[in-house]
Amino acid sequence: MSADRLLPTNNIVRPDKDRFLSENNPFEGMMSRFDRAAELLDLEPGIYKVLRHPEKQIITSIPVMLDNGEVEVFTGIRVLYNTSRGPAKGGIRFDMNVNLDEVTALAAWMTWKCAVVNIPFGGSKGGVICDPLKMSVGELERLTRRYTASIISTLGPDSDVPAPDVNTNERVMAWIMDTYSMRVGHTVTAVVTGKPVEMGGSLGRREATGRGCMIVTKQALVHLGMEIKGATLAVQGFGNVGSIGAQLLQREGCKVVAISDRTGGVHNPKGIDVDDAIAYVKEHKTLEGYPKGAPITNEQLLLLEVDVLLPAALENVITSKNAANVKAKIICEGANGPTTAAAEAILDEKGVFVIPDILANAGGVTVSYFEWVQDRGGYFWTEKTVIERLTEIMTHSFGAVLDLSKQHKVNMRTAAYMLAISRVATVHRLRGIYA
Numbered sequence: 001m002s003a004d005r006l007l008p009t010n011n012i013v014r015p016d017k018d019r020f021l022s023e024n025n026p027f028e029g030m031m032s033r034f035d036r037a038a039e040l041l042d043l044e045p046g047i048y049k050v051l052r053h054p055e056k057q058i059i060t061s062i063p064v065m066l067d068n069g070e071v072e073v074f075t076g077i078r079v080l081y082n083t084s085r086g087p088a089k090g091g092i093r094f095d096m097n098v099n100l101d102e103v104t105a106l107a108a109w110m111t112w113k114c115a116v117v118n119i120p121f122g123g124s125k126g127g128v129i130c131d132p133l134k135m136s137v138g139e140l141e142r143l144t145r146r147y148t149a150s151i152i153s154t155l156g157p158d159s160d161v162p163a164p165d166v167n168t169n170e171r172v173m174a175w176i177m178d179t180y181s182m183r184v185g186h187t188v189t190a191v192v193t194g195k196p197v198e199m200g201g202s203l204g205r206r207e208a209t210g211r212g213c214m215i216v217t218k219q220a221l222v223h224l225g226m227e228i229k230g231a232t233l234a235v236q237g238f239g240n241v242g243s244i245g246a247q248l249l250q251r252e253g254c255k256v257v258a259i260s261d262r263t264g265g266v267h268n269p270k271g272i273d274v275d276d277a278i279a280y281v282k283e284h285k286t287l288e289g290y291p292k293g294a295p296i297t298n299e300q301l302l303l304l305e306v307d308v309l310l311p312a313a314l315e316n317v318i319t320s321k322n323a324a325n326v327k328a329k330i331i332c333e334g335a336n337g338p339t340t341a342a343a344e345a346i347l348d349e350k351g352v353f354v355i356p357d358i359l360a361n362a363g364g365v366t367v368s369y370f371e372w373v374q375d376r377g378g379y380f381w382t383e384k385t386v387i388e389r390l391t392e393i394m395t396h397s398f399g400a401v402l403d404l405s406k407q408h409k410v411n412m413r414t415a416a417y418m419l420a421i422s423r424v425a426t427v428h429r430l431r432g433i434y435a
């Protein structure tokens with residue numbers, strides 16, 4: 001584990017806009033969008049400064065006993081970006097590319113995301129630099145428990161509530177919940193969301209992000225006067241978000257013509273049976289060798305002639321290098337930060353309708369909110385109720401962002417940032433500065 005992977009690329013205090021030079025730094029991409037929206041909102045300098053800074057950043061070393069008896073030290077991060085509207089909320093990812101700037105950007109996005117859908121949470125994010133695919137279940141459990149112990153001072157249903165993200169799942173959430181509960185001496189289900197249903201998880205949480213993507217994509221198609229039946233769809237990333245998003249859009253009548261994961265993908269203009277592909281991945285772990293289409297790379301998939309593109313993997317896949325060649329009419333950002341700021345300008349020029357991440361993938365955290373409410377109330381809802389309430393929130397939020405974008409003649413992303421920032425800023429104004 002090399003320590004230099006974690007070196008923050010910069011000190012987070014960056015009042016100088018001209019320093020936002022790197023297209024691939026998600027924090028800089030987030031900040032450039034924030035600045036544009038703040039300018040349009042004419043945000044007062046004090047609140048502007050507050051909202052450009054994370055509240056808290058924790059970097060921690062995590063020693064883990066490996067199965068071979070050796071000790072490895074991993075690096076973990078947890079960032080609380082803003083908690084003015086409620087407890088910090090945000091996932092934990094296990095990935096080799098985790099770094100402080102990325103996690104800080106993701107924590108800020110969680111803040112804006114929760115505000116866009118108007119749920120009473122702030123934003124946070126966590127990550128551990130590791131390659132979970134090379135680790136045993138026992139090693140992952142020890143890593144998760146020790147990371148949880150290292151950040152325990154921030155965790156709690158009223159302070160900071162993790163959830164799954166890239167390469168983490170229900171089982172990891174169960175370990176976090178158990179570790180926290182053992183430390184405080186009683187069972188606290190509401191300390192994490194995305195848990196197994198048997199231990200306080202919510203029905204419909206697993207499918208929630210993909211379902212949210214489906215709901216807003218349908219709205220975008222209607223807005224643009226396009227038919228849902230037969231609309232072609234390419235999906236990058238076949239994990240929780242991409243596979244469920246593809247499955248639900250297929251059930252609505254879309255034709256899924258390409259899917260991919262980190263091993264590559266398949267293209268089939270006649271359509272891919274998503275249920276069959278999900279069953280294949282269940283058996284083989286990845287899409288590698290999936291026979292029902294022609295092989296395609298992740299880069300090629302993004303440039304296919306389709307109605308809808310659903311990037312549902314990682315950040316910075318649509319950049320200034322490939323944006324001009326994107327042919328999709330709608331991009332639904334299932335991933336966080338898949339489009340760089342430079343690419344966005346190019347897509348705008350081409351007239352691509354982008355449903356921004358902080359709206360498109362907000363279904364997950366919305367049902368996390370439902371899960372937290374159910375845990376605290378000790379009363380659990382039917383799946384039908386969860387789906388109805390999720391549909392209502394996503395539909396309403398899409399409409400609010402679309403209205404704002406028309407009113408200010410800005411794209412959907414700027415409108416979503418404006419809506420989110422104005423909601424967070426209002427709370428800061430009301431609360432004042434504690435001295």
Ligand code: GLU
Pocket residue numbers: 089090091092161162163164165166193336361362364365366368
């Ligand atoms: N990791 C998901 C996201 O990026 C869910 C976060 C949550 O539910 O707290 O939105």
